[in-house]
Amino acid sequence: MITKTILEQIEGEASLYFDMKDNLVDFVTIAFPHFRGMEKMLEGKNAMDALVITPRVCGICGHSHVLASVRAIEDAYKNSGFTVNITQKASKVRELTLVLELIQNHLKWIYLVLVPHLKELCGSKELLNTPLKGAYGASLATKILAIFAGQWPHSSYMVPGGITSDFTYVDLTKAKSHLQKLTEYFETETLGVSVEEFLSFESCKDFASLESDFAKIEHLLIDLGMQKKGHAKDAFLSLGTHEFSHAAKVKGTKLFKVVSKYIDTQDAYAPDEKSYAKNALYKKQFYETGPLARCMAKEFKLIKNMHRRFKDSAYTRVMARIYETAHLLAFCKKLLDEIDISEVSCIETIALKNISGIGEGVVEAPRGPLIHRVQIKEGIIKSYKIITPTQYNIASGTKENPSPAQQAMLHCSQADAKFIFRTFDVCSVCTTH
Amino acid sequence: MADRIEGVKKLFTSKSARVETNKGDAYYEKLFEKCQARIEELKTQQPINNRLDITDVLEMQGIERRDFLKWASAVTGMLMLPASFTPLVADAALLMNRAPVIWLELSDCAGNSEALLRSDGPQIDEIVLDIISLEFHETLQAASGHQAEKQLEDAMETFKDKYLLFVEGAVPLGMNGQFGTIGASGETMHDHLLRVAKHAAAVVAVGSCATFGGVPAAAPNPTGAVGVMDVIQGKPLINIPACPANPANMVGVILHYILTGQVPELDSLLRPKFAFGYRIHDNCERRAHFDAGEYVEEWGDEGAKNNFCLYKVGCKGPMTFNNCSIVRYNEGVNWPVGVGRGCIGCSEPDFWDKYAYERPMADAKIKAPTGGVEKTVDEFGLGLLTAAGIGIGIHAVASAVAGKKEDGGEA
Ligand code: SF4
Numbered sequence A: 001m002i003t004k005t006i007l008e009q010i011e012g013e014a015s016l017y018f019d020m021k022d023n024l025v026d027f028v029t030i031a032f033p034h035f036r037g038m039e040k041m042l043e044g045k046n047a048m049d050a051l052v053i054t055p056r057v058c059g060i061c062g063h064s065h066v067l068a069s070v071r072a073i074e075d076a077y078k079n080s081g082f083t084v085n086i087t088q089k090a091s092k093v094r095e096l097t098l099v100l101e102l103i104q105n106h107l108k109w110i111y112l113v114l115v116p117h118l119k120e121l122c123g124s125k126e127l128l129n130t131p132l133k134g135a136y137g138a139s140l141a142t143k144i145l146a147i148f149a150g151q152w153p154h155s156s157y158m159v160p161g162g163i164t165s166d167f168t169y170v171d172l173t174k175a176k177s178h179l180q181k182l183t184e185y186f187e188t189e190t191l192g193v194s195v196e197e198f199l200s201f202e203s204c205k206d207f208a209s210l211e212s213d214f215a216k217i218e219h220l221l222i223d224l225g226m227q228k229k230g231h232a233k234d235a236f237l238s239l240g241t242h243e244f245s246h247a248a249k250v251k252g253t254k255l256f257k258v259v260s261k262y263i264d265t266q267d268a269y270a271p272d273e274k275s276y277a278k279n280a281l282y283k284k285q286f287y288e289t290g291p292l293a294r295c296m297a298k299e300f301k302l303i304k305n306m307h308r309r310f311k312d313s314a315y316t317r318v319m320a321r322i323y324e325t326a327h328l329l330a331f332c333k334k335l336l337d338e339i340d341i342s343e344v345s346c347i348e349t350i351a352l353k354n355i356s357g358i359g360e361g362v363v364e365a366p367r368g369p370l371i372h373r374v375q376i377k378e379g380i381i382k383s384y385k386i387i388t389p390t391q392y393n394i395a396s397g398t399k400e401n402p403s404p405a406q407q408a409m410l411h412c413s414q415a416d417a418k419f420i421f422r423t424f425d426v427c428s429v430c431t432t433h
Numbered sequence B: 001m002a003d004r005i006e007g008v009k010k011l012f013t014s015k016s017a018r019v020e021t022n023k024g025d026a027y028y029e030k031l032f033e034k035c036q037a038r039i040e041e042l043k044t045q046q047p048i049n050n051r052l053d054i055t056d057v058l059e060m061q062g063i064e065r066r067d068f069l070k071w072a073s074a075v076t077g078m079l080m081l082p083a084s085f086t087p088l089v090a091d092a093a094l095l096m097n098r099a100p101v102i103w104l105e106l107s108d109c110a111g112n113s114e115a116l117l118r119s120d121g122p123q124i125d126e127i128v129l130d131i132i133s134l135e136f137h138e139t140l141q142a143a144s145g146h147q148a149e150k151q152l153e154d155a156m157e158t159f160k161d162k163y164l165l166f167v168e169g170a171v172p173l174g175m176n177g178q179f180g181t182i183g184a185s186g187e188t189m190h191d192h193l194l195r196v197a198k199h200a201a202a203v204v205a206v207g208s209c210a211t212f213g214g215v216p217a218a219a220p221n222p223t224g225a226v227g228v229m230d231v232i233q234g235k236p237l238i239n240i241p242a243c244p245a246n247p248a249n250m251v252g253v254i255l256h257y258i259l260t261g262q263v264p265e266l267d268s269l270l271r272p273k274f275a276f277g278y279r280i281h282d283n284c285e286r287r288a289h290f291d292a293g294e295y296v297e298e299w300g301d302e303g304a305k306n307n308f309c310l311y312k313v314g315c316k317g318p319m320t321f322n323n324c325s326i327v328r329y330n331e332g333v334n335w336p337v338g339v340g341r342g343c344i345g346c347s348e349p350d351f352w353d354k355y356a357y358e359r360p361m362a363d364a365k366i367k368a369p370t371g372g373v374e375k376t377v378d379e380f381g382l383g384l385l386t387a388a389g390i391g392i393g394i395h396a397v398a399s400a401v402a403g404k405k406e407d408g409g410e411a
């Protein structure tokens, strides 16, 4: 029998259709019932307008969208014979604000999604439900972001040739002090140990003595057997080129080269309800994207160790998101120290009306690779295509070829399956745009 | 933090920031009495659902009463009430847990919920999330599916005709509403909204999608999206547009409601005048450059490095009514013009189609907002043209002197 469940609290809604056998999940199809049609409304508009409209695809990862947009437009410049150069300063600030968006997302996910559902599942009193903690950390991160980007969410301060903000030394100092506060908050409230020490951990033994939120989360996951559940495809994809990540396809633990042109979409398999989502595949195959994929591609020791023991279980997936938060905080500090304020923010480019061609922008968003593909004619958008990370993870495939999330929910109780579904950090508004 | 509060106070109360809404002593005396009576009555009521008491939270957070009162006086200024109302506003903040709020998300990107999570003030996260009685919010609450539906039903029943309904997101009407359905029954967003709005005390549309259709309604409007005011009738309705709406304005509306039991004074587009009574441009930090005819011509040029006015790279501040140049975003850290990006007029109807980004207004065939006879809105057309005319006139001379070629931009 197929039963329908609605999942909220994922920024929008998803419908899961569970097919149960002996009280265990036999198959699940996933439908997303909302649609706004962002790609359509971009057609016929000035290409620069994409820099304002695409951040509005998503209230949580708008920054990833604006970076993908600006990269796509700059690529179109290049493909029509005009290379756009940007300074180290501009590229570092773009990277910094992107990373801060990832951090605020992860912090909110830990305290607004993971903790409440973990508690619900195990009825534990050990972990306090403290959504405000997540909100506090996230607001610190977005405060730093706003110094460079003007506001968050929905900032649009990137333009072909660089960034529009000409910040001062005082701004930079402010950003550093906010980051210091954010790092201390994460160390005391979440990790129970310094970021530096945490990043040096190589195996679970290293954090056995901790008594922090992180340690409690880890215990509860083990109590629930999440190290043995939620296995997806054991195949990962990390695509965007950044200093904090590494573009690679990972099968098991082996790394392979990737080329974004092999990414394509197909209609979701949703026999019970109209779904506005499309599946994303690499060479016609499903891959898991997001923090775990990035950690595997970066070959972090602790996560590789967990993967060796528990493969791509729900446990490893959750741990990777927390681990990545620490990694990104350390990376932000490095970036802020490297920014050279004397460089220019933006290098003038030739007018967009001279540009005709196609362009692609690929970035790592909180949940994985985000791709914008644009076709421009004399500065006007002919077509625009957006492929978001949730489309890989939460694709809805057939029983013969399930997506990572579908595979991960198999043979579990429905309660476990719903929790596992959330370990992918689902975003509905992004998926259907 | 005390500095920050001082700053906000100064900004809110500074002369240039105020729209002339002084209604005379007699009016305020009457209002004062009314608010006082209301506050006294609210005090006799029990807080809803044992929400935390704000006094406890303030104490827990180590916020001194003096700082709290400063904040209250800043908010009093923002709400455009005389300073004598400060103690009442403080009392109203203490009674936030008497106002039940139901929050619906329709066709949107969740950006306004995100903004709310980062709202402003003395640890206002606590004030907003713990103190106001957020009885239902699909994204922020733990319950989902049938459980969530039950929670909504309960909240609607318990607080019948008393709850404030906040709506985020547009209402897609195309294909009989099938572009957006909610819950296990597959109810369309339109039906869902009508059902929940029926017994609301007032409806607050938050963000440009909920107010005027926003991005989902941008041409060609693929889903037939409209704003809340196009489908809700016979209810007090407040619009708080902008993309995202400023949390300070959401908190302001709730406070005003607690204080007076009424919706604040609205303009012809149903926007509270305290927030939308003046233009970005009136309080912009780059205004002196506008008046002097000093403009950024292209990003990356000398003008950009010198923080000149952004009008020529498409700033719509001269015709956008909003308080972001004063309140700013992310706890007052910054705002778009602060980082050299023009305002895109996100708090105006059809902002996407009309105020599209890097075309200067003069080239963008924008008509003054029509409908209604709200004074400032109607006057703006004329004022704007003269102001821009003078600015551009000076600019032309300046450019000629500098030997810089005039370029019409990309449009
Ligand atoms: S046009 Fe824009 S940047 Fe220039 S003064 Fe007005 S609001 Fe400020």
Ligand code: SF4
Pocket: B242, B243, B244, B280, B320, B322, B324, B325, B335, B336, B337, B342, B343, B344, B345, B346, B347
């Ligand atoms: S500056 Fe303009 S576009 Fe930006 S948030 Fe304010 S009203 Fe909206």
